[in-house]
Amino acid sequence: MATRVRPGSKRCAVIGGSGFLGRHLVEKLLDRGYSVSLFDIRQSYELPGVTFHQGDLCDKQALLSALKDVSLVFHCASPAPSSDDRLLFERVNIQGTQTVIQACLDAGVQKLVLTSSASVVFEGTDVKNGKEDLPYAKKPIDYYTQTKIEQEKLVLEACNKPKGFLTVAIRPHGIFGPRDPQLVPTLVDAARRGKMKFIIGDGTNLVDFTYVENVVHGHILAAEHLRADSPICGKPYHITNDEPIRFWDFMSEILVGLGYAAPRFHLPYTLVYGLALLLWLLTWILHPFMSFKPTFTPMRVALAGTYHYYSCERAKEHLGYKPVVSLKEGIARTVASYPHLRRGA
Ligand SMILES: NC(=O)C1=CN([C@@H]2O[C@H](COP(=O)(O)OP(=O)(O)OC[C@H]3O[C@@H](n4cnc5c(N)ncnc54)[C@H](OP(=O)(O)O)[C@@H]3O)[C@@H](O)[C@H]2O)C=CC1
Numbered sequence: 042m043a044t045r046v047r048p049g050s051k052r053c054a055v056i057g058g059s060g061f062l063g064r065h066l067v068e069k070l071l072d073r074g075y076s077v078s079l080f081d082i083r084q085s086y087e088l089p090g091v092t093f094h095q096g097d098l099c100d101k102q103a104l105l106s107a108l109k110d111v112s113l114v115f116h117c118a119s120p121a122p123s124s125d126d127r128l129l130f131e132r133v134n135i136q137g138t139q140t141v142i143q144a145c146l147d148a149g150v151q152k153l154v155l156t157s158s159a160s161v162v163f164e165g166t167d168v169k170n171g172k173e174d175l176p177y178a179k180k181p182i183d184y185y186t187q188t189k190i191e192q193e194k195l196v197l198e199a200c201n202k203p204k205g206f207l208t209v210a211i212r213p214h215g216i217f218g219p220r221d222p223q224l225v226p227t228l229v230d231a232a233r234r235g236k237m238k239f240i241i242g243d244g245t246n247l248v249d250f251t252y253v254e255n256v257v258h259g260h261i262l263a264a265e266h267l268r269a270d271s272p273i274c275g276k277p278y279h280i281t282n283d284e285p286i287r288f289w290d291f292m293s294e295i296l297v298g299l300g301y302a303a304p305r306f307h308l309p310y311t312l313v314y315g316l317a318l319l320l321w322l323l324t325w326i327l328h329p330f331m332s333f334k335p336t337f338t339p340m341r342v343a344l345a346g347t348y349h350y351y352s353c354e355r356a357k358e359h360l361g362y363k364p365v366v367s368l369k370e371g372i373a374r375t376v377a378s379y380p381h382l383r384r385g386a
């Protein structure tokens with residue numbers, strides 16, 4: 042039987058703490074007086090107040106040493122969506138999350154905050170002001186999303202007040218900010234290869250992009266509101282910037298900020314989606330002989346050509362959430378943080 046860690050203890054663990062979101066979360070937790078046990082498959086930095094544990098989250102023994110004396114766990118580890126590796130997603134996001142839950146129960150952890158994704162309800166067609174009561178996608182757009190759905194269900198169903206184990210899921214969308222290895226680098230790489238001249242569709246589709254510090258703020262609010270008498274136990278919460286923007290305006294602001302031209306010419310959505318599907322099929326057929334990663338995957342085209350923005354009213358009401366950094370400021374800070382990706386650098 043696990044010994045319960047003293048409630049209110051300011052020692053927490055961040056699984057996936059070496060990653061983009063994880064590191065921003067760790068830094069904010071330290072600012073707020075927490076000490077952090079960081080668990081990740083790789084180490085990317087060192088900080089006073091952080092104890093690093095290297096391991097795979099599918100390994101319960103390795104997790105248990107990181108969860109010693111910890112009352113609160115943030116789980117924000119996942120393979121990158123671009124890996125498109127079904128077996129890896131299933132192993133880490135599904136079986137690995139079961140292992141995380143079991144390790145938390147064995148170690149006497151009281152609160153588990155999962156980083157889920159608003160994409161768990163996205164099927165490649167428009168979502169406008171989507172609320173948390175939308176059903177999970179029946180046809181998720183990729184393996185990443187499919188396993189994020191299973192992962193969220195596992196964590197929310199594990200919430201057990203009599204056992205003193207409380208869980209909550211944060212669903213961010215389109216996280217961006219300094220040190221993001223995905224959005225800005227992919228965009229700049231495409232621009233440098235002359236692939237960012239075109240707007241997919243009519244360019245009016247609104248989307249959420251969420252500055253990383255707002256996502257961190259949502260996670261910490263959720264952790265601090267997670268008590269047996271609170272309505273948030275076992276529930277998911279959208280966390281966004283609450284400022285939907287046209288997908289192509291956002292991309293253009295980043296590109297122009299870094300010295301590249303904004304996309305100008307329009308291409309029909311269905312044509313580009315069809316071509317992306319064909320290319321995906323070709324790479325799948327040819328993958329035993331050659332490895333090739335297309336920039337315009339069906340998932341990216343669907344995200345670039347449809348509406349997908351979400352209501353964060355529930356987070357405002359239950360968590361007192363309000364974005365702490367505006368979209369304009371978030372874009373300016375992000376652009377300033379990538380001097381090495383500027384045109385000509
Ligand atoms: N970025 C976004 O726009 C969004 C992200 N999310 C979610 O937010 C979370 C964080 O994403 P983000 O910071 O962008 O991702 P990152 O890839 O930057 O961070 C994830 C971290 O988890 C590590 N990791 C992967 N597999 C394992 C494993 N088996 N055991 C231990 N650690 C592992 C990664 O290591 P390595 O790099 O070596 O794989 C990495 O350090 C994820 O759960 C993601 O699904 C949700 C919505 C939007």
Ligand SMILES: CC(C)=CCC[C@@H](C)[C@H]1CC[C@H]2C3=C(CC[C@]12C)[C@@]1(C)CCC(=O)C[C@@H]1CC3
Pocket residue numbers: 122157158159160214215216223224227228231336337341342344345
């Ligand atoms: C069309 C094109 C080449 C755009 C370049 C930017 C893209 C790499 C990003 C635009 C929207 C982003 C996004 C994610 C990853 C990066 C983008 C596709 C996620 C899939 C990351 C993980 C999630 O949970 C959902 C995100 C939605 C938005």
